[in-house]
Amino acid sequence: MTPQGKNNVRLVELEGAAYREYREHLVRDYAADKVRAGAWSPSEAENRAAKEVDGLLPEGPTTHNHFLYSVRDDAIPAEVGTVWFALRDSGVGQSVWI
Template structure:
């Protein structure tokens, strides 16, 4: 069984992750047709700044680095211990990612399980997340990890 341990992100890792997160989130929003390409990355950075007014020191947030059995970083995650829409006892997983060259090794499932344990240890009774429809691999991982659809947005081109 693949295991991943967690540690807090360093300040350098946090800064690097923030830049990558904004670019990735903007690209996902554009691909989903939610945002126009112009200004998307700026908008993503502004959203993150609103959610993280004190950066890495923002209270009730977990910024985690997953480490494999070989001691090398294998992924990262961002968990809010307070749900953005106020669901009591439910943490919210804003971001989770396995580093690209380590994908396909079972690390995503192990990282997700470790993050769930960290949220539980911090007092959460459940965890919710959002996944973009075009991300079939993530949808499959979450489904086989026990996550259930609680809301669903659908769109049809006219």
């Protein structure tokens, strides 16, 4: 709940250092998830995760039809989350991947 009913949450585009930090965490967490699931060995996980992330976001935060945002709460003030969504065309219509 925000104080006095004011909306203090906003989306800020991820770019530059903020994107690099997000990518680093994303790769590390994705690799760890794959190792825990038994899909990848620990020795290969980080390289494979980086390759997959870079395949999805070849132009980083400016990749066409991909949108990456930091969710900021100005009341704290701090980042409270990250949102990544992409527009997809499935051949029968458009959808959004979140």
